[in-house]
Amino acid sequence: MTDVGLQHYLDLAERFQAERAAGAPAWLRAFRQEGIAQLARQGFPTSKLEDWKYTNVSPISGQSFSPVRTVHEAGVEAAVARLALPGTGPLLVFVDGWYVRELSRLEGLPAGLTVRSLREALQDGEPLEALVGSRARADASAFTALNAALLEEGAVVRVAPGTVCPEPVQFLFLSRGDTHVALASPRVVVRAGDNSELTLVESYVGAAPGVSFTNAVTEVVLGTGARVTHLKLQAESETAFHIGGLHAELGRDSRFASHIISLGGALARNEVHSVFGAEGGECTLQGLYVGHGTQHLDNWTNLDHAHPRCSSRELYKGVLDDKARGTFHGKVLVRPDAQQTDSRQSNRNLLLSEAAMADARPQLEILADDVKCAHGATVGRLDEQALFYLRSRGISRAEAESLLTHAFAKEVVGAVPLASLRDQVEALLARKLPGAKEGRA
Amino acid sequence: MKPLLSIKGLHVRVAGREVLKGIDLELMPGEVHAIMGPNGSGKSTLSQVLSGRDTYEVTKGEVLFDGKDLLSMQPEERAHAGVFMAFQYPVEIPGVGNLHFLRTALNARRRTEGKEELDAMDFLQLAREKSKLVQLDQAFMQRSVNEGFSGGEKKRNEIFQMAVLEPKLAILDETDSGLDIDALRIVSGGINALRSAERSMLVITHYQRLLEYVVPDKVSVLANGRIVSTGGKELALELEKKGYAWLGQGAGGKEARP
Numbered sequence A: 001m002t003d004v005g006l007q008h009y010l011d012l013a014e015r016f017q018a019e020r021a022a023g024a025p026a027w028l029r030a031f032r033q034e035g036i037a038q039l040a041r042q043g044f045p046t047s048k049l050e051d052w053k054y055t056n057v058s059p060i061s062g063q064s065f066s067p068v069r070t071v072h073e074a075g076v077e078a079a080v081a082r083l084a085l086p087g088t089g090p091l092l093v094f095v096d097g098w099y100v101r102e103l104s105r106l107e108g109l110p111a112g113l114t115v116r117s118l119r120e121a122l123q124d125g126e127p128l129e130a131l132v133g134s135r136a137r138a139d140a141s142a143f144t145a146l147n148a149a150l151l152e153e154g155a156v157v158r159v160a161p162g163t164v165c166p167e168p169v170q171f172l173f174l175s176r177g178d179t180h181v182a183l184a185s186p187r188v189v190v191r192a193g194d195n196s197e198l199t200l201v202e203s204y205v206g207a208a209p210g211v212s213f214t215n216a217v218t219e220v221v222l223g224t225g226a227r228v229t230h231l232k233l234q235a236e237s238e239t240a241f242h243i244g245g246l247h248a249e250l251g252r253d254s255r256f257a258s259h260i261i262s263l264g265g266a267l268a269r270n271e272v273h274s275v276f277g278a279e280g281g282e283c284t285l286q287g288l289y290v291g292h293g294t295q296h297l298d299n300w301t302n303l304d305h306a307h308p309r310c311s312s313r314e315l316y317k318g319v320l321d322d323k324a325r326g327t328f329h330g331k332v333l334v335r336p337d338a339q340q341t342d343s344r345q346s347n348r349n350l351l352l353s354e355a356a357m358a359d360a361r362p363q364l365e366i367l368a369d370d371v372k373c374a375h376g377a378t379v380g381r382l383d384e385q386a387l388f389y390l391r392s393r394g395i396s397r398a399e400a401e402s403l404l405t406h407a408f409a410k411e412v413v414g415a416v417p418l419a420s421l422r423d424q425v426e427a428l429l430a431r432k433l434p435g436a437k438e439g440r441a
Numbered sequence B: 001m002k003p004l005l006s007i008k009g010l011h012v013r014v015a016g017r018e019v020l021k022g023i024d025l026e027l028m029p030g031e032v033h034a035i036m037g038p039n040g041s042g043k044s045t046l047s048q049v050l051s052g053r054d055t056y057e058v059t060k061g062e063v064l065f066d067g068k069d070l071l072s073m074q075p076e077e078r079a080h081a082g083v084f085m086a087f088q089y090p091v092e093i094p095g096v097g098n099l100h101f102l103r104t105a106l107n108a109r110r111r112t113e114g115k116e117e118l119d120a121m122d123f124l125q126l127a128r129e130k131s132k133l134v135q136l137d138q139a140f141m142q143r144s145v146n147e148g149f150s151g152g153e154k155k156r157n158e159i160f161q162m163a164v165l166e167p168k169l170a171i172l173d174e175t176d177s178g179l180d181i182d183a184l185r186i187v188s189g190g191i192n193a194l195r196s197a198e199r200s201m202l203v204i205t206h207y208q209r210l211l212e213y214v215v216p217d218k219v220s221v222l223a224n225g226r227i228v229s230t231g232g233k234e235l236a237l238e239l240e241k242k243g244y245a246w247l248g249q250g251a252g253g254k255e256a257r258p
C-alpha cells in the first residue's frame, strides 16, 4: 500500500468530482465526497486487517488504473453476441464500465419492471439518493469508497410490488483488455417491491487478455415477500483484477439467493453482505471458485441475522490447481434477539496440486440461545479410492481426475437456477478444469 | 492351451506387513476358480494387487496375463487388456452418473482397440440390455455411482458393469457377502450368464453358499497369505462342514473383521 498508489486514486477521484460538479445535485456531490473522504481515511486494506488477512491488494493499489471512456466498436459486438445469454430479456452491456446503449436491449420490459442506466438516470436528475448507497456504505471498505467516489455508471432496477419478471435481467460487463489501465466502477441498485420476483445475472467477462480493474458494487433491497435471485459469473481474463461487493437487505418473509461462479482474474474478491431487515427471511449463498496458475480467488461473506425466524444456507466450494490460492471467510452474526435462527454454512476445497492453497475461515458469532447453527469446512484432495475404482474400469488417471473434479463442482453449478447460465459455466469449466483434454487424447 | 493368468511366487506387503507370502496359481481360459479363505487371509489383497491398486507393494513374484507382465501395467491398462475386479466394497462416487461413468469406461477401452466410441443413445440401449441380467432398475443408471445403493444393489451394479465391459478375467471379491437369498440368486444368475469359454473367473468368497449357484471348476483355500489346499468343487463342501480350522495349523484366520 504505497502512498503513491493511494494518492493516484485520490487525485483521480478529486478530478472526477470536479469535472462533474456542474449541474450535479447536492446529494450526488456529497455522496462522491464521502467516498473520497473514506478512501483517504482508510487507505487500501493491508493483510493486518482481519477481513483482508489472506489477500494482498498491492497489485491493484500499486497500479494506476483509471476510467477509460470507450466508443462502440465493431469487435465488441461479436464478443457481446458470444457472451450474452440466449433469450430476449433485458440486457445491459458495459464496456470497460461504460454503458453502451447501442449494444443493450431494454425494450419490451414487462409492466412493473423499470431498468435504466445509472448514468442516464443521473443525467435526468432522478432522485436516487434513497437508493444509491442505502446498503453499501462508503465506510465498508476502501473499494466501496472508491466506487462511491467514482459513482456514475451502472444501473437502476425497480420492480413494482407484485410484479413477477419472467426473464432475467442480464448485465454484461466486458473488459476489452486492450487498454492496459481501465478501471470500471459499476454500481447496480435494485429495489424489489413487496411480493415481486426477479432474477439478475451479472457477467464479468474479459473480451481479450489484458490488465484491467473492475470494482463493482451491487445493492439489492427486497420488500416483504419478495424473491430475488442474483447470479454472478466472474470470468475476467486471468491478468485482470476484480473486486465485487454484493449488498442485500431482506424484507419480511423475503427470499434472496446469490450464486457466484468465480473463474477469472489474477486477483478476484467477491464479497456478499447480507442482512435480514425483518423476520422470516430466507437467504441462500452459494459460490464456486476455480483457480489455476497463480490466481488468487477470495470469497468473503457476511450474514447478519438481525431478526428472529430467519434461515440461511451457505455453500462455497473451491477447486485449486497449480499455485492458485482460494480463500473463504464466512461470517455469521446471530444477534441477541434473533431467536429461532436456522443457519448452515459449508465450505469445501479441493486441491489438485501440491502447491495449491485454500484457507477456510468460518467465523460464527452467536448471541441468541434458541438457534440452530451449523458450519463445516474442509480442504482435501481427490479421493484415491474413487480414482482407483474409475481407473480399474479403464478410465485413464487424467480422465478420472476430471470426472471427480467436475463431480465436486457440480453441486454448486447444478444449483444455479438458470439453465442458460449453467450451460455457459459448464462450457467454461470443461475448458478450465484439468484432465478433460488429456483424458480424450 | 496356455493359461490366461499365471501367478508365480507372489509376495505382497501392505502397511509394512507381508500379507501374501508366495502365491502360485494358474487359470485357464474359461476356467472358474474359487478362492476361499477366512477373513484377513489376503483375498482382497490378491484382488486389489491383480487390478493394480498401488497401496499394495509387490516384493517378489510375477503375474502373467495373456502372456503380458500384468504387474507393470497401470490399472486402466489392465482393464483395457480385459481384467475386471468386482469390489468387495464398491466405492460411492457422488456427482458422477452411473451411466456416464460406464460409457466413459467402455469408450476408453474401445479407443485403445481402435473401435468407434458409442454415443449416449447406443450406449443406453446396450446398458438396458445388460441391466436385465441382474434386474437392475433403470433408475439406478441415472443415479450417482453406488451412491445410496444398498449392499445388494452395489453388488448387482458390479456385475452389471462386468456385463457391459465383457472382461477376459473377472475377479469377484466376495460378491456374495451381504446378500440375502433372493439377491444371491439374481447375482449368481448374472455371473453364470457371463460364463463362457473366453472368460475366466476368480470367484473369491468366504462362504461355500455362492458356490452352490456358481459351480467352480477348481477350489483353492487361502490362509495366512498362502494357498494351503487346492481341489475340485468338493473341497468347498468339505470346508463348509469342517470349518477352516480343519485345514490345520496356521490356516485359521482372524474371524469376523468388520
Ligand SMILES: Nc1ncnc2c1ncn2[C@@H]1O[C@H](COP(=O)(O)OP(=O)(O)O)[C@@H](O)[C@H]1O
Pocket: B014, B015, B019, B037, B038, B039, B040, B041, B042, B043, B044, B045, B046, B055
Ligand atoms: N490397506 C490396508 N492397510 C493395512 N492393512 C491392510 C490393508 N489391506 C489389508 N490389510 C491387512 O492385510 C490382511 C489381509 O487383508 P485382506 O486382503 O483384506 O483379507 P480378506 O479379504 O481375506 O479378508 C489383513 O490382516 C488386513 O488387516
Ligand SMILES: [Mg+2]
Pocket: B043, B044, B045, B088, B173, B174
Ligand atoms: Mg476381503
